[in-house]
Amino acid sequence: MEYQRRNFLKLMGVGGAFTLLPLGLARAATTPNPEDRAVYISASAGEHDDYYVSAFNASGKILFEQALPGRGHDIGLRPNHVDVAAVERRPGLYGLILDRHTGEVRAKLHCPQDRRFYGHAIYSNDGRYLYITENDFDHARGVVSVWDAEDGYRRVAEFDSFGTGPHELHLMPDGEHLVIANGGLHTHPDQDGRTPLNISSMEPNLSIIERRTGKLVHQAALKHDWHKLSIRHLDVAANGMIAAGFQYQGDLTDQVPLVGIWQPGSEIRPIEAPDNVQYRMRQYCGSVRFDASGQVFGISCPRGGLVTFWDAQTNDFLTHIAAPDGCGLAATNQSGEFVGTSGLGNGWRMDAIRRKRVELPDDSHKSLHWDNHLRRIQA
């Protein structure tokens, strides 16, 4: 009997002290916080044009750094598997499949000569297929390529993205459809692959396609007056609501919305922050993320150095928290809570409900410039 008790306490990791704890704490000690075991993963950069995929824990302690041949952007997570996909940002040529625990390279993806990767990738729920946004630059057409993870990541299909300059894409809650942010910007590798060539005629949209056939199911655009709002980043709530962040290609002083809500089948609903916050968003949104409850979403604005938070039920602006050069955003397991990262090296835990920002305590993550997007892996 004594042996059993000792082993139980050992498993709890608290030894004899366990019996001295107040009841509430004792209960807490028996239920480890899942956040303590969470891993955050992101593209990053060093000081000398050196680029990585890096992971840190909930305290901000670096777990691994895997060097990349060029600058990354977002990370796709393969469900129930060690694979993560790091696709080079536009105009990207490589994609690497890495082990989420070590960063070890497990597979390499090569972009066809007449295509360029655009930095975002997403897996199907069963983990078999990887979908990547690409530029068919000679035809000013966006495409979504399909790669079979169970067949050595063979490129097996290509669908139209139904727009130009596709950027972030997500799986819809039914697992059968993909929503794609077609940013509307045409670029060509002969002209550096990043300079917009069609600002006066750009036509961004949000499109939903069947992931197995590529058939267009829904599409929506903003009114023509706002055609210079490049729809670049988005996230999808469990109820199918889509939040999108825009990047404006027009004048600094133009008053335009920078955030949109879309329920497929209806129009995109533009929403705005109060003037003094809207102005500080500097016409540019970096990444979009719903919280764990789906009731709050955050949109980072790195040019303005702040993260804005929005009520997903009323579509109202909630609050903002300053985050110098902050861009990466991932939801923790707590309602209204996010972890944010910065190009200046900072990592914060941010509470949109209580309007709080706390630096991650371990300084090791501060050695890197954290790139556009951050993903959370529940270990």
Add this chain to the structure above:
Amino acid sequence: MIFKPSWRSLLLSTTTVLAVGLSAPGAKADIPDESYQPVLAHLLGTVMPPKLDEFHTATEELSEEFRDFCSDPDNGGLEDTQAAYHAAMDIWQEIQPWRMGPLVANGRDQHIEYWPDKHGTAARQFRKLMFDKPAAYTDPEQLAGASAALQGFPALEEVLFADDHGDQMIAADEDGVFLCQYGTAIATNLGTLSGELQAEWPEFATAMENAGPDSMDYPSAKFAATDLYRALHEGLLIISTQKLARPLGENAEDARASRGESPLAGRSLRNIEHNLIGLFAIYDGTWGDVGEEGKGLAALIDNSLLDRSFKLNWQTVSDTVADLPPSVAEVLDQSDGYATLSDLKGQIEFLTMLVENDVGGNTQLGGGFNALDGD
């Protein structure tokens, strides 16, 4: 052949001196956060408040002139009111580029001056206004809730400088009486807006000066100072990409003075002259007789040669603008007018580049990894 120095050779020569005179910088140490605090305190706490007082006084005087003029309209009164408009507009144009805090809260900058009006909203609404003559638009309080296009300086410019509005007001016919009452309401509303700005500024300045980790708005003095750098950078960008690019159009045939700012009052370039005064204050710390030289962003630049070069370049551009007539129309009427304005645009773009490279780099306020090159 006599070498005639152009602005390009003058501006470039100082930069060349710098490039030759300076050795390649190594990795620079971070400027301590406490170094940004005195800059914030000086610019936001010492320099700006008297200028907001000046603006408020100017708008109050404008509304008083309007009332005097309308009580017994004559040519002298009209000229005095136009002069009061110019005085208020001069100081507004100096304040305008400081786009931050109370200046942009509640759309205040747009209510003070709705420009550029890309869809001709003001002209359309003004025509309707003159047809209907609604009494609400002669009441400053009700006017404050009306369309931004019908408030502020552009609307006042329409009343004071367009067509035969001055003659109508002097004649005190039906249109003239309405214009007088409407113009007085606009001027009074401008006094209210400038008063709000004056009242709200200290709280904003204090928040910026007290930047620190506990603030959810400004977590460091450096971050707060970034707003000043951005105002300087964006102020120049707005001059070149809007205030000059709009009237210049695609080419000489496409140029239209009417697309400039304040075209009816004939002061598109006078506005730029005053913009440059307000913008230079951010860098140098002096604004007319207010402030102290070297206490703006320049205080963060540990390089006297670079500082001198930047000031010299700025002075060259300011002199160029000061030597031009106040209106774009007058310049475009000259045989080489289009080239003159294009040249000025090039000078402003050169200053913008200096701000990005020299000021942004040396003050370490130029932007971060994601802000400068995100996707």
